[in-house]
Amino acid sequence: MALLQPTSLVFTVERQEPELIVPAKPTPHECKLLSDTDDQAGHRFQIRGLHIYRNNACMQGKDPVRVIREALAETLEGPNRKLMVDCSGEGVLFIEGDADVTLEDFGDSLHPPFPCFKELLYELPASIDLLNSPLLQIQVTRFKCGGFIFAHRFNHTMSDAVGLIQFMSTMGEMARGAVAPSIPTNPPLITCAHLEYDHDKAATGTIMPTDNLVHRSFFFGPTQISALKRSIPDNLRCSAFDILTACIWRCRTKALELGPDEDVRFICIVNARSKFDPPLPLGYYGNALGYPAVETTAAKLCQNPLEYAIKLVKEAKGKVTEEGRPNVNTVRSLIVSDLSRARFREVDFGWGKAEFGGPASGEEVISFYIPSKNEEGKEGITVPVCLPAPLMDSFVKEINRMLKDDEATGG
Template sequence: MASPSPSLSFTMRKCQPELVAPAIPTPDETKLLSDIDDQSYLRFHYSIIQIYQNESSMANKDPVRVIRQALSRALVFYYPFAGRLKEGRGRKLMVDCSGEGVMFVEADADVTLEQFGDNLQPPFIYSKAFLCDVSDSEDIKKLPLLLIQVTRLKCGGFVVSTGWNHVMADGAGLSQFMHAWAEMARGMKTPSISPLWRRELLMARDPPRITCNHREYDQIQDTLTSSNHHLVHRSFFFGPAQMAALRRLLPHHLRQCTAFDLITACLWRCRTKALQTDADEDVRMMCIVNARNRFRPPLPIGYYGNAFAYPAAMSSAGKLCASPFAYAVELIHNVKGEVTEEYMHSVADLMVLKGRCMPTTVRSCLVSDLTRARFRDVDFGWGKALSGAPAKGSTGPFYGGTHIVSYKNSKGEDGLVLPVWLPAKAMQKFVKEMDDMLSGNHQNNPKTTAPAFIRSNV
């Protein structure tokens, strides 16, 4: 298999996929997913790519064998992942805990980490070669819930790709599973965090009732005929200089806001200007919020189901673009606070009452903060990953979805990476708007720093 980029060619040898089952028999039962889990938006496989370098102390260990055996042991504790989905009345999803196993592919690539150079930064542009070959049109109910490929590299490093059906877990839940899997690889007998199913905690109430305002699910007429085709991608690195430049645009009372607030507000503003949205049209920025600690008491430790909401900050495009940067930052900060235990119950009820409806994609963007998922920290015995991030730059069913991940660049700077997909002409405008924000030009301030564009590819 050839690499997807003409700048570097390599061949990939893949063995036939196999099913890895739990190491010992596990309960044969059916488990209902929650009404947060089985919403339509989450019915797809989402892939994480982790890239590891050679470790001299592991010279006699085969990463494929170690990781495969550890996976079998981890599935004893996370046995629902070894089952298959079933759909009941009202499109209700459940897991048939059949123990059939998860898909596992062993592979070898005749390439070294050094040859990839700076292209290791997320999203890894060669990721397609390292993913399990599964058609996007495949019925998710027939597919294994985990699709895993471990690829050895010529230098002794390796790449682990994990595709998981999003209805089973969110980023935090997958991270919990992956850390348990890595603990098994390092010789532990049981996970340090015991997994809990407890999906009844996020089931719709009886009777269901929508008690909160959910702008993220508004059904909006799209008056444009624009196409999502011919998109280009850029990734932007926000290191200390870029973050400091954004904070300087804020009044003092906002300068302690989170990095997520800053980057998301910057994206929203620049993207709206780049797409030249009519001034009187409403635009939405949906922010993924982990709700585990919003419950009273918090959801129990070990809960690995989907436990997030994506409330939408909303503004007219004209006001968003004309107002100071602080306006967007405050909208992002405030909307995250809307997520409460009641909000989560209201979302679950909405899913039942409105047929598991999709979020609106019209003039909308969605951002997920994956820095706390700690995918880079997953250690199978070879140390932490050089990179651990989603395989693709976009998230979910529309190109307005993206994520923020941590990364150490070639200069050794720790920072955050934001992938962006836009039509080609809009991307040119986006780059200029980002440049203006980070240089302070839009406020006639002296130039301070330039945007760190990591990569561009069509």
């Protein structure tokens, strides 16, 4: 069964008072306008993620809180850091904590949703809103075993996943003793406008309720992908991404119980850095995303064979090579961000690669593909999904039906 059971672990974190980590050297006080690519409605939310690190004997006597705090100050140094729109030099919100458990207590499979996440990333009530809040917040929590968790929240208008990893990798370089980043800081070069989403013209039809939402994660390894491929013709060439996305899109649409003629969309979030002409400078870490999309009806998606959905997924991926971007909206849409090659786990503060690195959960309209291992140690992709509780039960049943899983279908 693909459904990963959430852990029942409960723990508490003793936190120190939040502090602001300022740049190690003075920076100019100025305001920076966002580019049209950054300043679009689809980026106006905050993303929460974390990195999990085990104890490393080579770092004996080193405090991860101190190491990361100092590395952060060094990383913020320098002119025109696009991290802060109001470049006031006030810094990044930083919290230090100690948990009363070990990483072993989390179990063998590290995946979202994580237990007691609010303990791992305390959010000040005044910092929840998108405006007039820290653009980046970090909490480093030490565990009794010597390991630690680096949790963060960042404003998506500032950066995409590639840019965030670049920023965090620079922190890792400074933590390991570098005197300057390996990638030099360059001011962003904005070369094209971004077309805003079209609003649903009449906002009619079924819109998913956002109350009583539950988060579940699903694991797809070689066994699950092979099971899905048995449902398509042998001569149909497709990637694991193609068939996995087609499966999730179809199962989610069935669970939503839409009207047969209602439009449904698949939106693929892609890294469009290679499409800019002239290219973006090395060191740019703002948003550079494309949103190719395809549209069909609920009836066509659910009643046609799976290869129909696969064909549409391939079509969306192919649109990224075309000039411009389609105007899309998120109503009745499945949005997928493939982070399987995003290298989150490679961020190294001196303790080696992270055991887990990526988003802390799925979002209401976005599913992330996160590289991970299941309880048996098998590698694959974990997909966090966020749905209202009754719809989640239906989604689990549809996934299990696709996988020919006759065991329990619990939600």
